[in-house]
Amino acid sequence: METFIINIICFSVLITLLSTILIWKKQQSAPEKRPPSPWKLPIIGHLHLLKGALPHHILRKLSQKYGALIHLQMGEVPTIVVSSPRLAKEILRTQDAIFGNRGEILAGKIIGYNCADIACAPSGDHWRQMRKICTSELFNAKNVRSYGSIRHQEAYSVIRSIKDHVGSSTQINLTEKLEQYTSSMVVRAAFGKVSRDDKTAFLEQIKELLPLSSAFEISDLFPSIKFLHPFFSNKNKLMAIHHKLDRVLDSIIDQHLERNLPGSRPSSTSEQQGNEDLIDVLLRVKDNDDLQVQVTKNNIKAIMIDVFVGGTGTSATTVEWAMAELIRHPEAMAKLQKEIRASLKKNKTVEESDIQELNYLKLVVKETLRLHPPVPLLPPRENTMQTEIDGYTIPVKTRVLVNAWAVGRDPSYWDDPESFKPERFENSGTDFSGNHFAYIPFGSGKRMCPGMSFGLANVYLPLTLLLYHFDWKLPNGLKPNDLDMAESVGLATSRVKPLLLIPTLYEPSL
Numbered sequence: 017m018e019t020f021i022i023n024i025i026c027f028s029v030l031i032t033l034l035s036t037i038l039i040w041k042k043q044q045s046a047p048e049k050r051p052p053s054p055w056k057l058p059i060i061g062h063l064h065l066l067k068g069a070l071p072h073h074i075l076r077k078l079s080q081k082y083g084a085l086i087h088l089q090m091g092e093v094p095t096i097v098v099s100s101p102r103l104a105k106e107i108l109r110t111q112d113a114i115f116g117n118r119g120e121i122l123a124g125k126i127i128g129y130n131c132a133d134i135a136c137a138p139s140g141d142h143w144r145q146m147r148k149i150c151t152s153e154l155f156n157a158k159n160v161r162s163y164g165s166i167r168h169q170e171a172y173s174v175i176r177s178i179k180d181h182v183g184s185s186t187q188i189n190l191t192e193k194l195e196q197y198t199s200s201m202v203v204r205a206a207f208g209k210v211s212r213d214d215k216t217a218f219l220e221q222i223k224e225l226l227p228l229s230s231a232f233e234i235s236d237l238f239p240s241i242k243f244l245h246p247f248f249s250n251k252n253k254l255m256a257i258h259h260k261l262d263r264v265l266d267s268i269i270d271q272h273l274e275r276n277l278p279g280s281r282p283s284s285t286s287e288q289q290g291n292e293d294l295i296d297v298l299l300r301v302k303d304n305d306d307l308q309v310q311v312t313k314n315n316i317k318a319i320m321i322d323v324f325v326g327g328t329g330t331s332a333t334t335v336e337w338a339m340a341e342l343i344r345h346p347e348a349m350a351k352l353q354k355e356i357r358a359s360l361k362k363n364k365t366v367e368e369s370d371i372q373e374l375n376y377l378k379l380v381v382k383e384t385l386r387l388h389p390p391v392p393l394l395p396p397r398e399n400t401m402q403t404e405i406d407g408y409t410i411p412v413k414t415r416v417l418v419n420a421w422a423v424g425r426d427p428s429y430w431d432d433p434e435s436f437k438p439e440r441f442e443n444s445g446t447d448f449s450g451n452h453f454a455y456i457p458f459g460s461g462k463r464m465c466p467g468m469s470f471g472l473a474n475v476y477l478p479l480t481l482l483l484y485h486f487d488w489k490l491p492n493g494l495k496p497n498d499l500d501m502a503e504s505v506g507l508a509t510s511r512v513k514p515l516l517l518i519p520t521l522y523e524p525s526l
């Protein structure tokens with residue numbers, strides 16, 4: 017019996033040894049395979065390839081040459097770029113848990129209070145909790161509706177300001193009007209009543225911040241070449257903006273704390289009145305002892321910046337692109353105006369429920385977001401462990417860019433992909449849910465946009481009102497096809513040239 021046991025043990029040891037040797041041999045003979053990659057330069061890697069055009073355009077061109085999965089060396093940062101719906105699904109759904117981090121960047125560390133926000137925070141308990149608070153407390157269906165009255169006031173104020181110019185053949189700068197609308201709308205919904213000085217100071221700093229956030233940052237691209245950082249980094253500029261923003265946000269939060277002190281409200285709290293703003297909600301949640309991770313004042317400030325930056329440019333540029341596409345496609349413009357005017361009848365105030373009935377409006381917005389996703393390259397993801405995609409090895413901490421713009425124009429999924437055809441979405445079942453990987457304007461998976469319903473509501477209403485109250489034409493005898501559709505680089509991709517149009521007042525016949 018004893019000999020039998022010894023034999024079994026020896027046999028198991030032998031098998032284990034043999035299999036270890038076999039695995040080791042296999043690893044030696046098959047070096048890790050990396051995705052295809054263009055020729056690169058020493059030190060800067062592939063950075064030079066991104067010069068001269070918009071990154072999402074350049075990356076699509078590269079993917080047409082090298083394949084839907086390519087490997088690029090951005091300075092010192094290993095990066096893969098994904099440009100097909102199938103591979104987008106692999107990253108955002110199948111391996112969502114592995115690619116759940118964003119990767120640290122300097123702007124996130126400085127402006128986001130050391131990544132205390134949602135957008136830059138590493139995936140983990142803090143991020144999960146803050147995201148849950150935002151989706152369940154801030155952007156749930158009830159709150160999106162209750163922000164409706166603010167949305168109405170701000171959208172109607174744009175309509176009134178346009179009406180003041182009607183008849184004089186004055187060009188309206190719609191780009192400017194829409195920026196004002198979304199920033200006022202988001203400031204009011206998020207911050208409630210703020211002093212004019214605080215609002216102006218906040219908006220000024222955000223304006224300074226936006227170009228820096230989308231610019232190349234030397235310390236992100238070459239983290240180990242530290243001697244270059246003092247000469248080329250935006251760190252000092254970001255720090256200056258951070259200090260000014262911090263003072264304004266402190267002042268706004270303090271005003272909320274004062275207002276919410278017991279006895280400072282005559283009858284009831286804002287929560288009972290059902291008109292809490294984002295800061296009220298976050299301050300209320302902060303005092304909840306059941307939270308897994310403590311919510312700090314810095315978390316609140318970082319989220320305020322996230323909401324403003326994430327929620328303004330994206331909606332404004334969507335309405336702007338929709339108007340530009342409609343001007344270029346008069347038949348679609350006429351069809352949508354007919355739907356809106358038939359549904360809204362005579363000058364009645366538009367309610368959110370009216371918008372639910374406007375089917376063609378939804379198709380136009382879907383098609384606009386397919387051709388002009390405000391975030392054409394999804395914010396980077398990073399893998400927490402080594403993994404494999406399509407047989408290629410992806411080492412840990414590789415940055416991943418998903419080209420949402422390219423997948424929305426992939427000819428193997430979309431018929432006539434470069435044309436504006438809202439009807440393509442009729443009965444198609446493709447929606448914003450992030451389950452159709454050829455259509456991901458709000459991203460997909462665990463890091464999908466949490467502000468989608470709020471953002472869409474901020475698009476539908478002004479677009480409906482602009483098309484209900486006015487007929488639009490191009491100035492200076494420009495033909496629809498002459499309209500310049502060039503895109504600019506930024507956190508949200510907008511038009512290079514502002515959208516200048518001439519309105520005529522629509523008077524419904526009695």
Ligand code: HEM
Nearest residue numbers: 134135323326327330391457458459460463464465467471
């Ligand atoms: C038309 C409007 C909008 C568009 C097209 C849009 C698009 C996106 C996209 C593509 C992402 C990345 C998703 C991913 O990585 O898979 C994102 C993330 C995010 N968005 Fe939006 N967004 C919009 C409106 C808003 C609004 C109104 C808010 C807040 C009020 C907001 C807040 C955020 C935040 C906080 C994140 C980061 C989520 C995370 O990392 O967990 N967005 N958005």
